[in-house]
Structure formats: C-alpha cells, structure tokens
Amino acid sequence: xxxxxxxxxxxxxxxxxxxxxxxxxxxxxxxxxxxxxxxxxxxxxxxxxxxxxxxxxxxxxxxxxxxxxxxxxxxxxxxxxxxxxxxxxxxxxxxxxxxxxxxxxxxxxxxxxxxxxxxxxxxxxxxxxxxxxxxxxxxxxxxxxxxxxxxxxxxxxxxxxxxxxxxxxxxxxxxxxxxxxxxxxxxxxxxxxxxxxxxxxxxxxxxxxxxxxxxxxxxxxxxxxxxxxxxxxxxxxxxxxxxxxxxxxxxxxxxxxxxxxxxxxxxxxxxxxxxxxxxxxxxxxxxxxxxxxxxxxxxxxxxxxxxxxxxxxxxxxxxxxxxxxxxxxxxxxxxxxxxxxxxxxxxxxxxxxxxxxxxxxxxxxxxxxxxxxxxxxxxxxxxxxxxxxxxxxxxxxxxxxxxxxxxxxxxxxxxxxxxxxxxxxxxxxxxxxxxxxxxxxxxxxxxxxxxxxxxxxxxxxxxxxxxxxxxx
Numbered sequence: 001x002x003x004x005x006x007x008x009x010x011x012x013x014x015x016x017x018x019x020x021x022x023x024x025x026x027x028x029x030x031x032x033x034x035x036x037x038x039x040x041x042x043x044x045x046x047x048x049x050x051x052x053x054x055x056x057x058x059x060x061x062x063x064x065x066x067x068x069x070x071x072x073x074x075x076x077x078x079x080x081x082x083x084x085x086x087x088x089x090x091x092x093x094x095x096x097x098x099x100x101x102x103x104x105x106x107x108x109x110x111x112x113x114x115x116x117x118x119x120x121x122x123x124x125x126x127x128x129x130x131x132x133x134x135x136x137x138x139x140x141x142x143x144x145x146x147x148x149x150x151x152x153x154x155x156x157x158x159x160x161x162x163x164x165x166x167x168x169x170x171x172x173x174x175x176x177x178x179x180x181x182x183x184x185x186x187x188x189x190x191x192x193x194x195x196x197x198x199x200x201x202x203x204x205x206x207x208x209x210x211x212x213x214x215x216x217x218x219x220x221x222x223x224x225x226x227x228x229x230x231x232x233x234x235x236x237x238x239x240x241x242x243x244x245x246x247x248x249x250x251x252x253x254x255x256x257x258x259x260x261x262x263x264x265x266x267x268x269x270x271x272x273x274x275x276x277x278x279x280x281x282x283x284x285x286x287x288x289x290x291x292x293x294x295x296x297x298x299x300x301x302x303x304x305x306x307x308x309x310x311x312x313x314x315x316x317x318x319x320x321x322x323x324x325x326x327x328x329x330x331x332x333x334x335x336x337x338x339x340x341x342x343x344x345x346x347x348x349x350x351x352x353x354x355x356x357x358x359x360x361x362x363x364x365x366x367x368x369x370x371x372x373x374x375x376x377x378x379x380x381x382x383x384x385x386x387x388x389x390x391x392x393x394x395x396x397x398x399x400x401x402x403x404x405x406x407x408x409x410x411x412x413x414x415x416x417x418x419x420x421x422x423x424x425x426x427x428x429x430x431x432x433x434x435x436x437x438x439x440x441x442x443x444x445x446x447x448x449x450x451x452x453x454x455x456x457x458x459x460x461x462x463x464x465x466x467x468x469x470x471x472x
Contacts, residue, residue, distance in 0.1 A: 023305030055136035057286030074160030076253020086315030148208030178214030255399035262408035284365030295340035303388035344374035376432030
C-alpha cells in the first residue's frame with residue numbers, strides 16, 4: 001500500500017470519513033457473507049425437509065470454528081500490523097503477516113484432519129444423533145470443513161490482513177466474491193447437477209467451490225500488492241518468530257478466537273438442549289439464529305473495519321483521535337443493531353417464513369426465538385465494539401475477559417438454569433441476558449481505560465521511534 005494513502009486514511013482524513021472508508025466495505029462484505037450463509041438454509045428450506053434443515057444447523061458451529069482459527073491469527077495480525085504501521089515499522093508488519101498466514105494454515109489443517117477422523121462422534125456431539133440428520137450432517141461436514149476448510153480459513157485471514165493496511169474495499173470484495181458465487185452455485189448443484197435427496201451435499205459443494213475461487217482471488221491480490229509497497233507477505237522467514245511477534249499476535253487474537261469459539265460452543269449447547277425438545281424446535285432455533293446473525297455481522301463489520309484506525313492512532317499516541325474513532329464506531333454499531341432489532345420484532349414471522357414453509361410448527365417457534373434473540377442486539381453491539389477496541393490496543397486480558405463473558409461464561413450456565421423454569425424459551429432467554437451483563441462490564445472497563453489515557457498528551461511518533469505501545 002502506498003505510504004501517502006496510508007497516512008491520508010489513518011492520520012489526515014476526518015474520523016467519520018476514515019471509519020466510513022474502512023468500515024463500510026467491511027460491513028457490505030459481512031452482509032454478503034451472512035446472505036450466502038442464509039442461502040444454504042433458504043434453498044434447503046425449499047425442499048420442505050426439516051431433517052435437512054436441522055443437519056445444516058447442526059454443522060454450523062463446526063463450520064464457524066474455521067472463523068475462530070482465522071480470527072486468532074487474522075485479528076491478532078491486524079492489531080500488530082496496524083500498530084507497527086503507526087510507528088512506521090514496516091519490517092515488523094511484514095513479519096507479522098508472514099507468521100499469521102503460516103500459523104493459520106497449519107492449525108486449520110490440524111482441525112480439518114481431526115474432523116475427518118472423528119466425524120461421527122463430532123456430529124453426535126453437536127446434536128446430530130437422529131440417524132437421518134446424522135447422515136446429511138456428515139456429508140455436509142466433510143465437504144465444507146474437511147475438503148474446503150483450508151480455503152475458507154485462508155479467505156477470512158487474508159481479508160483481515162489486507163484490511164490492516166487500509167485496503168478495506170479489496171478485502172471486502174474477496175469476501176463478497178465468495179458469497180455471490182455461493183448463491184449462484186447453490187441451486188445449480190442442489191437442483192440441477194445432483195439428484196433429489198442430495199440437496200445438503202449440493203449446498204456443501206457450492207460453499208467449498210465458491211471459497212476456493214475466492215482464495216485464488218486473495219492470493220493474486222497479495223502477490224500483486226508486493227509491487228505497490230504492500231507490507232503483506234506470504235514468504236516465511238525465521239525472523240517472523242522473533243521480536244515477540246508470535247506472542248503479540250496470539251495475545252491480541254486469542255480473545256477474538258475465543259469469542260468465536262465460545263459463540264459456537266454456546267450455539268452447540270443451545271442446539272443440543274433444543275434437540276431434546278424435538279426437530280421442529282431445533283429447526284426453528286436454527287433459522288432464528290441465522291436471521292439474527294445479520295445484526296451481528298453489521299456490528300462485526302464496523303468493529304473490524306475500525307480496528308486498524310484505532311490501533312494505528314494508539315501506537316502513534318494520538319489518543320484523542322483514537323477515542324473519537326471508538327466512540328463513533330460504537331455509535332454506528334449500536335444504532336444499526338437497534339434498527340435490526342426493530343425489524344426483527346415487527347416482522348419476525350415473515351422473516352422466518354422465508355426459510356420455513358408457512359404453516360409448519362417450526363415457524364411459530366422460530367419467530368418466538370427470533371424476538372427473544374434480537375433484544376440482546378444493541379447490548380451485544382456495544383460490548384463487541386469495546387472488545388475490538390481492546391484488541392486493537394493490545395489489551396489482551398480485558399478483551400479475553402469480555403469475550404468469555406459474552407459467550408460461555410454466563411449464557412451457558414443460564415441455559416441450564418432457565419430451562420426448567422421456562423421450558424424451551426428459557427434456553428433462548430439466556431443469550432440476551434448475557435449480552436446485557438457483558439455490556440455493563442465492557443462499559444466499566446472502557447471508562448477506566450479512557451480515564452487512564454485522558455491526561456496523556458498527543459505526541460506524534462516519528463518514523464525512527466518505536467515506543468512500547470507498538471510492541472504490546
């Protein structure tokens with residue numbers, strides 16, 4: 001990336017303009033990502049089979065675990081790269097991108113092989129114990145995670161790293177490419193190429209193929225970027241293991257990884273408990289979670305798009321601009337979540353009927369579950385933005401604590417506690433309750449951080465100075 005362009009976005013552009021330029025393409029990319037995730041559910045819903053719909057729902061945590069791996073090294077790498085660029089340490093940024101790429105590739109390979117060897121036990125653990133659900137789930141899992149897992153993880157990782165140096169449009173274009181291709185390939189493989197009864201496998205093939213093509217796009221983008229002074233490199237060097245680069249990437253990225261991991265574990269527990277209530281309820285919660293995912297993806301796009309701006313100005317010791325960035329990003333995120341909550345409350349039934357045939361008992365359950373889940377959206381948006389802020393500034397301990405609170409530490413115990421008191425719906429109420437408590441904790445920690453830095457003087461960093469902030 002051209003150094004003048006980098007300085008224009010991170011230092012000279014207005015905070016509002018910088019966030020819009022960085023976050024808007026990311027939000028668009030995230031929305032398309034959710035739409036293509038919903039595409040599998042939509043097209044499988046056309047079959048009228050609750051069994052197939054449940055199979056895709058069961059596999060979602062296993063597929064989304066790939067996001068946890070890519071977030072570990074992608075968001076961690078983004079944090080280190082943006083802070084290195086903030087003090088003009090391009091060499092450190094290059095080494096960080098190299099370590100992030102190869103470490104992500106290795107861990108994804110281990111995970112995919114593990115899923116292959118333990119696929120039956122894995123599906124049963126996720127709630128696919130019904131024989132028909134189990135069969136469809138295994139097919140979907142092998143194709144999307146075992147065969148297509150590596151390219152899926154690489155897509156998300158490279159999008160993070162490219163975004164770290166301000167190329168948000170190019171990064172989001174790659175994510176959008178995979179999503180659009182998946183929507184095109186879904187009906188082709190499900191209803192044209194493969195025979196009836198193989199719809200879940202057709203959806204899985206469409207997902208794997210679209211991610212493969214997107215991976216080729218990202219590799220071309222990275223290789224071409226070297227001619228334009230990009231700091232993103234895939235060349236391995238031993239120096240990538242020095243200068244505390246692995247430690248700093250893992251410290252910044254672990255909360256993001258655990259947040260995704262805990263989210264998947266939480267959803268898996270939710271699915272497991274709901275499977276005890278029947279297939280209709282399980283199908284309903286699966287659709288409700290995916291519809292509610294739209295609000296979360298907008299928030300995630302705003303937070304991830306703003307992360308490089310926050311990290312850059314924190315390392316450059318421009319605390320005023322850093323503070324303005326996070327407050328404005330939080331305002332955008334919460335406002336977006338409130339709009340999504342209102343739409344979900346008013347149009348819960350029509351939204352669910354997009355994926356489940358009208359008249360099915362699963363519609364009423366899905367609409368009720370959606371109305372409960374969406375209430376936690378604004379609180380989750382506030383908490384998620386602050387978690388991303390702590391990731392950008394290298395405050396791994398705080399972001400880890402909030403990530404664990406948001407998913408896992410609070411909501412899972414509450415599911416078991418509320419289930420006997422409020423059968424079926426009590427399991428779902430645990431999610432917005434946990435979002436509220438996590439939001440309160442995040443605001444307390446964020447206020448304390450701002451007080452500690454409020455008296456610090458803005459002190460721009462010259463290219464030859466590398467303060468401790470860049471190495472946190």
